[in-house]
Amino acid sequence: MQPTSKSFKRNAAGALSDEQLQRALLNVPRGFVKKRADAAAALPEFEQLRDQGREIKNHTLEHLDLYLEAFEEKVVEAGGYVHWATTAQEACDLVVRLCLDREAQTVTKGKSMISEEIGLNAGLEKMNIEPVETDLGEYIIQLRGETPSHLIAPAVHVTKEQIEADFRRFHTELPEERNLHEPASLVHEARQILRQKYIDADVGITGANFLIAETGTSVIVTNEGNGDLTQILPKTHIVLASIEKVVPTLEDASTLVRLLARSATGQDISNYTTFSTGPKRRGDPDGPQEYHVVLLDNGRSSMLGTEFQEMLRCIRCGACLNHCPVYQAVGGHAYGWVYSGPMGSVLTPNLIGVNEAGHLPNASTFCGRCEEVCPMRIPLPKMMRHWREREFEKHLTPFAVRRGLGVWAWFALRPKFYQRLTSWAARLLKWRAGRAGRMESLPLASGWVKYRDFPAPQGKTFQQMWKERDNV
Amino acid sequence: MSDNATRREQILGRIRTSLNVDADAMDRLETVADRLEDHTRNTVPERAVGTVAQNVKQFCERMEAVNGTVEQVKTPSEIPGAIANYLRLHNLPQKIRRGSDPALEKLPWGKARTLEVGVGIARKTDEVSVSRAFAAVAESGTLVMTSGSDNPTSLNFLPENHIVVVESGRIAGSYEDAWDVVRAVYGDGEMPRTVNLISGPSRTGDIEQKIELGAHGPRRLHVIVLNRPNSAK
Numbered sequence: 001m002q003p004t005s006k007s008f009k010r011n012a013a014g015a016l017s018d019e020q021l022q023r024a025l026l027n028v029p030r031g032f033v034k035k036r037a038d039a040a041a042a043l044p045e046f047e048q049l050r051d052q053g054r055e056i057k058n059h060t061l062e063h064l065d066l067y068l069e070a071f072e073e074k075v076v077e078a079g080g081y082v083h084w085a086t087t088a089q090e091a092c093d094l095v096v097r098l099c100l101d102r103e104a105q106t107v108t109k110g111k112s113m114i115s116e117e118i119g120l121n122a123g124l125e126k127m128n129i130e131p132v133e134t135d136l137g138e139y140i141i142q143l144r145g146e147t148p149s150h151l152i153a154p155a156v157h158v159t160k161e162q163i164e165a166d167f168r169r170f171h172t173e174l175p176e177e178r179n180l181h182e183p184a185s186l187v188h189e190a191r192q193i194l195r196q197k198y199i200d201a202d203v204g205i206t207g208a209n210f211l212i213a214e215t216g217t218s219v220i221v222t223n224e225g226n227g228d229l230t231q232i233l234p235k236t237h238i239v240l241a242s243i244e245k246v247v248p249t250l251e252d253a254s255t256l257v258r259l260l261a262r263s264a265t266g267q268d269i270s271n272y273t274t275f276s277t278g279p280k281r282r283g284d285p286d287g288p289q290e291y292h293v294v295l296l297d298n299g300r301s302s303m304l305g306t307e308f309q310e311m312l313r314c315i316r317c318g319a320c321l322n323h324c325p326v327y328q329a330v331g332g333h334a335y336g337w338v339y340s341g342p343m344g345s346v347l348t349p350n351l352i353g354v355n356e357a358g359h360l361p362n363a364s365t366f367c368g369r370c371e372e373v374c375p376m377r378i379p380l381p382k383m384m385r386h387w388r389e390r391e392f393e394k395h396l397t398p399f400a401v402r403r404g405l406g407v408w409a410w411f412a413l414r415p416k417f418y419q420r421l422t423s424w425a426a427r428l429l430k431w432r433a434g435r436a437g438r439m440e441s442l443p444l445a446s447g448w449v450k451y452r453d454f455p456a457p458q459g460k461t462f463q464q465m466w467k468e469r470d471n472v
Numbered sequence: 473m474s475d476n477a478t479r480r481e482q483i484l485g486r487i488r489t490s491l492n493v494d495a496d497a498m499d500r501l502e503t504v505a506d507r508l509e510d511h512t513r514n515t516v517p518e519r520a521v522g523t524v525a526q527n528v529k530q531f532c533e534r535m536e537a538v539n540g541t542v543e544q545v546k547t548p549s550e551i552p553g554a555i556a557n558y559l560r561l562h563n564l565p566q567k568i569r570r571g572s573d574p575a576l577e578k579l580p581w582g583k584a585r586t587l588e589v590g591v592g593i594a595r596k597t598d599e600v601s602v603s604r605a606f607a608a609v610a611e612s613g614t615l616v617m618t619s620g621s622d623n624p625t626s627l628n629f630l631p632e633n634h635i636v637v638v639e640s641g642r643i644a645g646s647y648e649d650a651w652d653v654v655r656a657v658y659g660d661g662e663m664p665r666t667v668n669l670i671s672g673p674s675r676t677g678d679i680e681q682k683i684e685l686g687a688h689g690p691r692r693l694h695v696i697v698l699n700r701p702n703s704a705k
Contacts, residue, residue, distance in 0.1 A: 024680070027680055027681045030681070031681040032681075043517060043519075044517070045517045045518070049515060052514045052515055056514070063500055063503065064487050064491070065484045065487045065488050065493070065495070066501065066504040067504065068483075068484065068487075069484070070504065070508060074661065084476055084479040084480040084482075084483050086482050086483055090479065134688065135678070136676045136678040136679070136687055136688075137676075137678035140678065153677070153678060153681070155678055155679075159680065160679055160680050163679060187676060187684040187686070187687055191686065191687065194688065195688075199596060213508060214508050214511060214661055215661055215662065215663045217663055223674070223676060223677070224674055224675070224676050224687035224688045224689065225629050225674040225687065226687070226688040226689075228628070228629045228668070228689065229688055229689070232625050232629070232666070233626070243483065243487075248507045249511040249512075250651045250654075251513050251514060251648055251651065252514065254646075254647040254648055255515070257647065258517070265677070267538075267671075268534070268611070268613075269612040269614060269671050271538070271671050271672050271674060271675060272668060272669070272670060273669040274667070274668050275666065275667040276665065277663040277664070277665060278665060279665070280619075281619075281620070281664070281665050284619055284621065284665055285571075285592060285593045285621050286593045286624045286625055286626045287625060287665050295483070297483045301487045302486065302490060304487060304490035304491050305490040305492060306490075
């Protein structure tokens, strides 16, 4: 997928003036935020589990090489294959090759962000293999030719009316006069259409929420059951996972399962949490004959040992997106690549470079809600700050900003002068604002006052008021 | 494209370089081997610790909270009749598909004369499947299903209606308790091909976050708890 993160500002402006999108985005704070809060409150041990979740992942990352080796050994023991891919392109080529070798014509797919990251659908289509997304949200956006705008609700940016129009446009074999006004009828129609696809598919591809080193198991969670039909009906099951998905034991996976659904949708556990180990066994009447796991690095190994290592704890629950005022305002597509919201703002520059994605860590108010709700306690704001520093060091920040900061630094290093100047400025601004107490125009800050008024200072600086307080 | 072994070495090498560690550092190898072998529990929520009776009660309540339905029977011989009644109640055909689980084989199917019982994997036309759960978990109202000819995995997902039988003694408090049972049956570090944790019927919130049941998997999930009078002590 060609990133458009560079034009984040233009993307965001477009998103803000898109009425359909704005209506759809209202559902984000309405639904997810309250559900998560209720679920967290209902489990007294939730905060303790978050601490342990962080420890599980920290421990695993410190021993990542060994846990990957242990995982691989168990997969092979169970009769499966492990494929290693250093880059997105390698992973895509690998999967396409696996499908071609099996003469696959149709491939069903469970929801996978790694699939987006490696651009798998385009890769398959190029070789005339039809990828069919089976998660309802993914199916909808596949019809629309879009990419997911949310980690767990890929079609959160689409309204019911748009979906109805899409279904009428694509499902032309169905009677035109059918009623599709209710979500239930839309769900039912997708169910009927996809049912045959599951049965016809030659290969089923899923992602993985966790890999378990102890048993060589891949784990997926879904609410629809689409991931399961995807992986049990075709002859070949391919799992796409990035290397940081591994955890040591079933116990560790259980702790993370308790955190994942509560943080994502406010459920105690997703409807279907499925543990898959190898291909079907002797005597098994169903299940795939082949089981492959593709382990993708794509820049992650270089994050270890850096200030971004903690980002690899992320379990893709989407809580940071749901609680982010920037995400709530512009949605996921504005971020211009696969991952959006605060986690995307940190991860994307790691994966495609700060030159491409430098805008993203700047698209934050640093309100800190993302870190507050992150089940893995990832210090997202701190990491966005790291990116801003790197961007500055690399001289990628615009000239005006650099110059402004330089001027400010010159004054800040001369405290007496700085205080005198600010007290003078505070009085001047107060006088200029007059009775209104705010300004509609301000030299050097035209960008700021373009959308809102500038509130005038009260006439004294903080330091002056602090001194007066001491004197009382 | 380089071969798999080369790429593997590249990735593992990069990880070791970034972490600044050696491949054969004994202390790291021991730490990892111990952790995998000990599989120590993390915090298990208090609500997941209870007697069999408490587990059964909590399991039923939580299963119902996620749109499953539950009924309790006292003897295995009641089960075929209970299934026939359920089908009647929902206007479903008196026709089920089940696996070859010995506990299901043994049931007096003849007692429900109207019921047509097919055995094997799910077919596209099957409307109702019957399975026996390997175990269950009270803390979230979750069924633990294991694959095999006893209870083929396709029965859990393909038909629109899924009926599951579970013995009350198999209802554990926590996921960890259930894993201990899996280990006792399959061996340490071993798993059946598929373990499905199922908590309620299939659902989606993908259309404007409104929850709809029966997205791809079963629209209805009905659990029959076999709770023998003297077993819940």
